[in-house]
Structure formats: structure tokens, C-alpha cells
Amino acid sequence: EAGVTQFPSHSVIEKGQTVTLRCDPISGHDNLYWYRRVMGKEIKFLLHFVKESKQDESGMPNNRFLAERTGGTYSTLKVQPAELEDSGVYFCASSQELNTEAFFGQGTRLTVV
Amino acid sequence: DQQVKQNSPSLSVQEGRISILNCDYTNSMFDYFLWYKKYPAEGPTFLISISSIKDKNEDGRFTVFLNKSAKHLSLHIVPSQPGDSAVYFCAGRFGNEKLTFGTGTRLTIIP
Numbered sequence: 001e002a003g004v005t006q007f008p009s010h011s012v013i014e015k016g017q018t019v020t021l022r023c024d025p026i027s028g029h030d031n032l033y034w035y036r037r038v039m040g041k042e043i044k045f046l047l048h049f050v051k052e053s054k055q056d057e058s059g060m061p062n063n064r065f066l067a068e069r070t071g072g073t074y075s076t077l078k079v080q081p082a083e084l085e086d087s088g089v090y091f092c093a094s095s096q097e098l099n100t101e102a103f104f105g106q107g108t109r110l111t112v113v
Numbered sequence: 114d115q116q117v118k119q120n121s122p123s124l125s126v127q128e129g130r131i132s133i134l135n136c137d138y139t140n141s142m143f144d145y146f147l148w149y150k151k152y153p154a155e156g157p158t159f160l161i162s163i164s165s166i167k168d169k170n171e172d173g174r175f176t177v178f179l180n181k182s183a184k185h186l187s188l189h190i191v192p193s194q195p196g197d198s199a200v201y202f203c204a205g206r207f208g209n210e211k212l213t214f215g216t217g218t219r220l221t222i223i224p
Contacts, residue, residue, distance in 0.1 A: 004156070033211065042115065043157070043202060043214040056211060091156055098209040101147060104156030 004105035012111045018080040021108045023092030031095045038088040082112045116140040119215035132190040134218050136203030143205035148188050151200045198222045
């Protein structure tokens, strides 16, 4: 069974540009989460989808971040326009049931220069 | 406000000895705690968890202890092996809500 996959693994963009990160959860997992880790700090929650609906987006930093999960399968996280402080590793995770552990992807390392 | 704290950024332990990783939390609403392990360039992988109604959970070489009155949990690894070298994250959860992670502790096992 394939795990959570994220694309790209690395992205270097200039300040002001747009970047779109993609996450493919484990097949059949209704719950999809986005997290971010800024250098050396904690892994911080961004948002949670249940199927295609946003269950909790309280962690989204600002309106430059837009997450979608059309059809309840893969998800995208778009940052537009990117700022220097958006640099970090973006993790996606999925789980089948709400009270079970989440499986994480390998992350996308975003560097804004 | 950091609700989950891992005050030791790094820890070195001799192979074969016990590794003890500590975690403190401030949110008394957390009813479930998890430990994740992370290797470089990989995502965190689930290691072990404990419900707030228990004070100990054991899985092979890994044991998690929870002290609710002190709002403290610890992960014990016995015996420590070189493959255990990684960053360990503690996380708390309330009900069906999101995971709240600590900053991680880098464990290095010395052969």
C-alpha cells in the first residue's frame, strides 16, 4: 500500500512568486492534514480536511495560503504571493478514522529567497 | 503559547543503555498523547501513544509514561540501538482535534 506522497520534495522560489504543493493521502483516508515546520521549531498545524470539506483551518497563517481538496482525494496548498517567512517544511498527513494515528508524507521543503 | 514543550533539544546515549526523552504540556484538555520519530528528509512516523486514562503503555523496547498531575510524559527506549538515532516529537491531542507538537529532541545513540 502506498503511503502519503508529497510533491515536490523541494522548491526554491523568489519572494512574490506562487508555489503549489500537492499531497496524495493514503487511499481511503478521509482525513487529511497539513502541517508546517519552520527551522528547528515545532511542527505546527495548518488545516484539516474531512473528505473535501475543511474541518478546521485555524492554523492557516493568513489569506496568502489556500488549500483545496477537490473530490476528497488529493490536496493542494497554494502560497501566493510567497514571503520569506513562509520557508519551512510542509508536511501532509492522513488518517482513516479521527481517533487513529496520522501517517505523514516525507514533506516539501520550501525555500523563499 | 507553546502547549507542548520538549526542553532538551538533544540527547546522546550509549548503545545498549536506556534513552529517556521528556515532554511537558500545559493544556489539561489533552486526552491523548503520541510520540513520533523522524529521520532526516523523511516525514514523522508514529511510534507509540497513550490515552490520558492510563499511566503507562509499552510496545517492545518503547514505553511511554504519563504523569497527569505533573503534566509530564516520557518515552523510554531500552536497550537503545543505533537505528534509534532520530528526532523525537511529542504531541498532544484533545478529542478529534489536531495534533499539537513539541519542538523535538534529537537523540544520538553512540556505538
